[in-house]
Structures are given as C-alpha cells and as structure tokens.
Amino acid sequence: MNLLPQDNPGPKVCVIGYPIKHSRSPLIHNYWLQRYGIAGSYEKIEVAPEHLADFLRDLGGKGFVGANVTLPHKETAFALCDEVSEEARQLGAVNTLFLRDGRLHGHNTDGEGFLGALDQEVPAWDKDLGKAVIIGAGGAARALVFALLRRGAGEIALVNRTLARSEEIAMQGGGRITCHSYADLPDVLKTADLLVNATSLGMAGQEPLVIDLSPLPAKAIVDDIVYVPLETDLLRQARLRGLRRVGGLGMLLHQAVPGFRLWFGKTPEVTPELRALIEADIGG
The missing domain is CATH 3.40.50.10860 (Leucine Dehydrogenase, chain A, domain 1)
Structure with missing residues (x-):
C-alpha cells in the first residue's frame, strides 16, 4: 500500500x-x-x-x-x-x-487514546475499577488521571519523584487522588487494579523503569504508554507474571x-x- x-x-x-x-x-x-x-x-x-x-x-x-x-x-x-x-x-x-x-x-x-486502547485490548477492564496507580506527574499523567476519573476510578495513586507535582494534580481530583513516593510503591501496588507508566522511563535511549511487580494482584492490568520498544521491560515483567497488559502503541493509534x-x-x-x-x- x-x-x-x-x-x-x-x-x-x-x-x-x-x-x-x-x-x-x-x-x-x-x-x-x-x-x-x-x-x-x-x-x-x-x-x-x-x-x-x-x-x-x-x-x-x-x-x-x-x-x-x-x-x-x-x-x-x-x-x-x-x-x-x-x-x-x-x-x-x-x-x-x-x-x-x-x-x-x-x-x-491523549485521554481518549488511553481509554480507547484499554477498551479494545482489555474489554470490560473498567468494570468495578477500584484503584489505579499512575507513575509520573507530567502532562501525560495528568491526561490519564482525568480520563480515569471520568471513567469512574475509585482511587488514583500518583507515584512520582517530586511530590509537589503530584499534589498539584491531586488538588483537582476531588479527594480521589493520593500522592506517593517511589518508596511507597510496594505497598501501593498490593491493592492496584491498574498500573500505568506515564513517564518516558523505559523508552529507547532513556533510563530504565525499575519496578518489582510481585506485589500486584493477579487480576491487575499493566499499561505502559511507551511504544518504542514495543515491549518495554515493564510489559515483559507483566507477561512473565501472566498479567494482562497494554502497550503504548494502542494509545498512539487511538488518540x-x-x-x-x-x-x-x-x-x-x-x-x-x-x-x-x-x-x-x-x-x-
């Protein structure tokens, strides 16, 4: 063609x-x-x-x-x-x-693209959606936060190196957003239904995203907005654990x-x- x-x-x-x-x-x-x-x-x-x-x-x-x-x-x-x-x-x-x-x-x-990819690749992913964990607090993370709030997420945990940036987003979340450091991540993941990497970490040429996914429940979904490489280390870990996963290419296409x-x-x-x-x- x-x-x-x-x-x-x-x-x-x-x-x-x-x-x-x-x-x-x-x-x-x-x-x-x-x-x-x-x-x-x-x-x-x-x-x-x-x-x-x-x-x-x-x-x-x-x-x-x-x-x-x-x-x-x-x-x-x-x-x-x-x-x-x-x-x-x-x-x-x-x-x-x-x-x-x-x-x-x-x-x-961006928010429509994020939701569209999840809807296509993990149908009914938002049924009884309780807690979403988003890594990052930049422009992409902000878009995903508001998309998840519109879709009915019960709680959104923002994990970021700089708490001040997370708190700025949380002020607009009507009490449904909590802010956490990377040190809190193991505990935050224990009750997560959805984990999203909304940073450039793990992208080709960038620093890796180092996360232990073992605390995640077996029902959790792992979503990475990075699409180069197509399978990031985060998604590879999710695959090896048998978790449902969504790569960044879907968001690129749906947005x-x-x-x-x-x-x-x-x-x-x-x-x-x-x-x-x-x-x-x-x-x-």
Missing part, C-alpha cells in the same frame, strides 16, 4: 513539532485515507518554536483544515487557540487543532481517531493491519 500523501482536492492536515522526523502520524492517517477512499492528505512539517505563532495564524492560508501538535508545542499552541475543549483546558495543552469559521480550535485526545473524525468526517477503526504497519515501521 502506498501511504504517501496524494495530489487530490481533499482536506489537507499536518503534524507539527520540533523535531518531527520520526512522527508516525502520517503513516496512521494516510493509511485511513486510503482504506476509506477519502480524498485528502496528511504530512509532517518541522516548525521551530519561534515560528509557531506565525505558522498557526496562517494555517488556513497554507491550505490546512487542521493539524496535530507534538513536542515541544502543545502548551504554546494551547495559548494560541481561539477556543479549546474542556479536556484541553484541564490539561493546558493541545495535540489536535481544527479550523471552524476562521477560528482555531484546540483539543487534547489519532478523534482528529481524523474532525478533519475528514469519518470515525476510523484501529485494525490489526494498521497496528502491523506501525509495528513494522518501529521495528525497522
């Missing part, structure tokens, strides 16, 4: 970041465009931070109906939007932009769904074929 953008009269979308070379968003969206026979294109454009405001002000003038936003632009793009969704407002960051009546709208789909729907008017499916395409690209 040829997944390069085609010359056609359909809507144009891009992903912007700095750097942007390794973004897999064009593979995902151009796969969907071809699968559904939709006229349109999706490309990646490197935009330096000092040029971001000018680029977004002229997004429509460049022929684009919207864009994805990746590092380091998510917070700055949020501030440049005319209107933002409630999800984006809670997080102070956007990853999806679209134009309506000349106004720039911003949305954040793209709402944007495609906004830009091209079709809700796409995350299929085994699409997953295999991105796995091959990561493996290559």
Whole structure:
C-alpha cells in the first residue's frame, strides 16, 4: 500500500513539532485515507518554536483544515487557540487543532487514546475499577488521571519523584487522588487494579523503569504508554507474571481517531493491519 500523501482536492492536515522526523502520524492517517477512499492528505512539517505563532495564524492560508501538535508545542499552541475543549483546558495543552469559521480550535485526545486502547485490548477492564496507580506527574499523567476519573476510578495513586507535582494534580481530583513516593510503591501496588507508566522511563535511549511487580494482584492490568520498544521491560515483567497488559502503541493509534473524525468526517477503526504497519515501521 502506498501511504504517501496524494495530489487530490481533499482536506489537507499536518503534524507539527520540533523535531518531527520520526512522527508516525502520517503513516496512521494516510493509511485511513486510503482504506476509506477519502480524498485528502496528511504530512509532517518541522516548525521551530519561534515560528509557531506565525505558522498557526496562517494555517488556513497554507491550505490546512487542521493539524496535530507534538513536542515541544502543545502548551504554546494551547495559548494560541481561539477556543479549546474542556479536556484541553484541564490539561493546558493541545495535540489536535481544527479550523471552524476562521477560528482555531484546540483539543487534547491523549485521554481518549488511553481509554480507547484499554477498551479494545482489555474489554470490560473498567468494570468495578477500584484503584489505579499512575507513575509520573507530567502532562501525560495528568491526561490519564482525568480520563480515569471520568471513567469512574475509585482511587488514583500518583507515584512520582517530586511530590509537589503530584499534589498539584491531586488538588483537582476531588479527594480521589493520593500522592506517593517511589518508596511507597510496594505497598501501593498490593491493592492496584491498574498500573500505568506515564513517564518516558523505559523508552529507547532513556533510563530504565525499575519496578518489582510481585506485589500486584493477579487480576491487575499493566499499561505502559511507551511504544518504542514495543515491549518495554515493564510489559515483559507483566507477561512473565501472566498479567494482562497494554502497550503504548494502542494509545498512539487511538488518540489519532478523534482528529481524523474532525478533519475528514469519518470515525476510523484501529485494525490489526494498521497496528502491523506501525509495528513494522518501529521495528525497522
């Protein structure tokens, strides 16, 4: 399948970041465009931070109906939007932009992507969901916290090296969020239904995430938002223990769904074929 953008009269979308070379968003969206026979294109454009405001002000003038936003632009793009969704407002960051009546709208789909991956890969995972443990307190962790609160988690335990960052998130959690240091982790895990790594630890080129999963109950689910490598050490440990697990690739794919729907008017499916395409690209 040829997944390069085609010359056609359909809507144009891009992903912007700095750097942007390794973004897999064009593979995902151009796969969907071809699968559904939709006229349109999706490309990646490197935009330096000092040029971001000018680029977004002229997004429509460049022929684009919207864009994805990746590092380091998510917070700055949020501030440049005319209107933002409630999800984006809670997080102070956007990853999806679209134009309506000349106004720039911003949305954040990280939480939807996280939940979508769990829904597809571990059906009914949220039935009687009691306690979720999230490692990290950055932007990704914040998105996952609010997604889990919306889905009805009874308690969320945030584990982070810096308690002050966790406490900032906890203040918005209505008493359902507790904050813990890494030293507390063995005890925190004993009653966890879901464990999520929301940091870059364990990613290729980053420090490893060193956690002993033996305290986790046999019914627990382990989720790692890192997708390079496809099986992190955390997921390998979970597999060896026979625990249910969800890798970061699912979140990457599912967070793209709402944007495609906004830009091209079709809700796409995350299929085994699409997953295999991105796995091959990561493996290559």
